[in-house]
Amino acid sequence: xxxxxxxxxxxxxxxxxxxxxxxxxxxxxxxxxxxxxxxxxxxxxxxxxxxxxxxxxxxxxxxxxxxxxxxxxxxxxxxxxxxxxxxxxxxxxxxxxxxxxxxxxxxxxxxxxxxxxxxxxxxxxxxxxxxxxxxxxxxxxxxxxxxxxxxxxxxxxxxxxxxxxxxxxxxxxxxxxxxxxxxxxxxxxxxxxxxxxxxxxxxxxxxxxxxxxxxxxxxxxxxxxxxxxxxxxxxxxxxxxxxxxxxxxxxxxxxxxxx
Amino acid sequence: xxxxxxxxxxxxxxxxxxxxxxxxxxxxxxxxxxxxxxxxxxxxxxxxxxxxxxxxxxxxxxxxxxxxxxxxxxxxxxxxxxxxxxxxxxxxxxxxxxxxxxxxxxxxxxxxxxxxxxxxxxxxxxxxxxxxxx
Numbered sequence: 010x011x012x013x014x015x016x017x018x019x020x021x022x023x024x025x026x027x028x029x030x031x032x033x034x035x036x037x038x039x040x041x042x043x044x045x046x047x048x049x050x051x052x053x054x055x056x057x058x059x060x061x062x063x064x065x066x067x068x069x070x071x072x073x074x075x076x077x078x079x080x081x082x083x084x085x086x087x088x089x090x091x092x093x094x095x096x097x098x099x100x101x102x103x104x105x106x107x108x109x110x111x112x113x114x115x116x117x118x119x120x121x122x123x124x125x126x127x128x129x130x131x132x133x134x135x136x137x138x139x140x141x142x143x144x145x146x147x148x149x150x151x152x153x154x155x156x157x158x159x160x161x162x163x164x165x166x167x168x169x170x171x172x173x174x175x176x177x178x179x180x181x182x183x184x185x186x187x188x189x190x191x192x193x194x195x196x197x198x199x200x201x202x203x204x205x206x207x208x209x210x211x212x213x214x215x216x217x218x219x220x221x222x223x224x225x226x227x228x229x230x231x232x233x234x235x236x237x238x239x240x241x242x243x244x245x246x247x248x249x250x251x252x253x254x255x256x257x258x259x260x261x262x263x264x265x266x267x268x
Numbered sequence: 269x270x271x272x273x274x275x276x277x278x279x280x281x282x283x284x285x286x287x288x289x290x291x292x293x294x295x296x297x298x299x300x301x302x303x304x305x306x307x308x309x310x311x312x313x314x315x316x317x318x319x320x321x322x323x324x325x326x327x328x329x330x331x332x333x334x335x336x337x338x339x340x341x342x343x344x345x346x347x348x349x350x351x352x353x354x355x356x357x358x359x360x361x362x363x364x365x366x367x368x369x370x371x372x373x374x375x376x377x378x379x380x381x382x383x384x385x386x387x388x389x390x391x392x393x394x395x396x397x398x399x400x401x402x
Contacts, residue, residue, distance in 0.1 A: 047352075050397045079299045082374045088321055104397055105348045121348045122320045176299065224399050232348050236320045 039153045040193050042116075045229040046221035047106045053219065057173050062205075062215040068179055075177040084176035091236035093126055095145035095169030096162055097187055100201050100219050102172050107221075108231045116151060116158070121234035130160050137163050145169050147187070158191040171207060171215075182209035197223040301371040301381040311340065313364045318357045320346050325360060325382065327368060342370055342382035345395055353395035360385060360393070 064072055075085050087102070088094065094103055099120065107126075110117040114133035120126025130149040141148050147165035151158050165185045172178025190202040199221040206214050244254030311329040323344045331337040344350070347357070360366065366387050370380035385393040 047398065082299050084299045091320075105346055106352070122346065222398075227352075227399060229352055232351050234320050234348065 039158065040156055041111075042109050042158070042191065042193070042199065043111050044223045044225065045106050045108050045231055046199055046223055047229070048103055049220035049222060050104055053102060053174075056217060056219075057177075060217050062171065062173065062217075063211050063213045064179075065210055065212050068210045071179055072177060079174075079176040087170050087172045087175050087178045088122075093120075093145045094122070096128075096147050096165055096185075097203055097205055098170045098172045098178065099126070099128070099146070100189070100203060101217070102175055102178075105234075106229065106231050119231060121231040122236065126234060130158075132158075137161070143167070147185075156192055158189075160187075160189040160191065162187040162189070167209075171205065171210065179210055181207045184208050194220070197225065199223070300373055300375075302374050303371045303381075306369060306371050306383060307380070308367055308369050309340070310365070310367050311337075313360055313362050313366070314339065315362055316357075316360060318347055320348075322346055323350065329378075338378055340368075341379040342368060343379070344382040345397065349397055350395050352399070355393060355395065360387075 078085055087098070093099070099107075103120070103122070105120060105122050107121070108119045110119065114131065116130040116132060118128040118130070128146050128149060130151040132151050132153075134152075135150060137148050137150060141164035143164055143166040145166050145168070147162040147169075149160050149162040151160040153159075163186055165181065165187070167183035167185075168180050169185070170178040171181050171185075184207070186206040188204040190200075192200055192202075194200045200218055201221065202216070202218045204214050204216050205211065240256050241253035242256045244252055246252045309327075309329055311327040313325055314328050315326040317324040317326075323346065325342045325344070327340045327342060328337050329335070329340055350359075364387065366385050368382060369384035369386075370382050372380045383394070387393070
């Protein structure tokens with residue numbers, strides 16, 4: 010009888026442990042993605058030819074012309090201004106690092122090419138706004154499915170490029186929708202699997218992946234980013250304050266850079 | 269050899285950028301530069317544009333027997349990439365005399381994509397987009 014009781018007790022402990030294990034797995038914390046992520050630019054280059062977007066027939070001649078112009082040494086400048094890259098180009102073609110910051114209810118991605126390179130991914134359960142102001146990075150909401158962060162982005166300005174390189178891309182022309190699945194392929198290697206729906210320029214959903222790497226031993230930081238410094242140089246105002254003043258370029262043969 | 273190979277890798281990665289028109293260097297896509305015929309020149313830095321999306325250095329070349337001094341414009345990667353490669357805003361300053369390794373503009377204009385700089389004190393400045401190349 011005592012043996013039976015002991016067996017029952019042991020069984021209940023095992024059941025309890027299994028139950029705790031299941032529960033702890035269900036509420037396991039998502040992976041820590043905080044830190045500075047550097048894009049795998051070599052893979053970006055491979056993807057240019059390995060996975061071409063399903064361009065609509067009307068878009069194909071534009072892409073062919075851009076590719077020919079680049080080959081001829083006259084590259085079109087997708088990033089020819091100081092605007093944010095926009096989505097999905099930030100994820101697709103940027104050569105610069107971004108910082109991933111997790112705080113309650115949101116994830117913030119900070120870039121470094123210009124003063125407002127930022128994506129907000131809301132993880133507090135909110136929906137997209139019904140009638141959002143369109144922006145270059147759009148409105149992003151995310152939720153975790155196990156170890157995968159699923160991000161849905163809408164409200165993207167029609168001028169945001171879908172670019173496969175810094176010289177080849179077209180504006181999305183409106184109604185774009187992007188779903189991303191972020192997950193660690195292995196420690197410190199982050200995959201962003203993108204599904205891009207752009208009915209004005211693509212015939213089907215374009216699925217593509219970009220790779221980002223984290224180097225904790227190097228203690229990388231993103232840096233203060235601005236895009237007008239060559240038009241401004243340190244100078245003084247009438248009170249002797251340190252200010253930036255217009256850069257008198259050209260007389261000495263120096264340059265004005267096309268943005 | 270290892271150094272040359274890693275530099276080439278860095279350049280291919282860095283590649284894809286930049287163009288030139290008259291007195292203006294533009295950005296992105298290395299198609300305007302001839303990476304296969306790299307050259308070296310010496311000169312003095314006249315101005316530094318430490319800015320995004322790409323940095324430019326204006327350099328006055330040393331006068332030689334055959335060539336008078338003239339202004340060159342070298343374009344290079346971004347402040348973020350150079351900072352992670354060990355540069356600071358002050359690594360190369362106006363007045364610095366240095367050796368410049370570059371990929372020339374295909375159209376023959378006095379400019380190029382800057383690959384490497386060697387300062388008189390022996391300091392050798394390069395860069396890479398991806399740390400494994402450094």
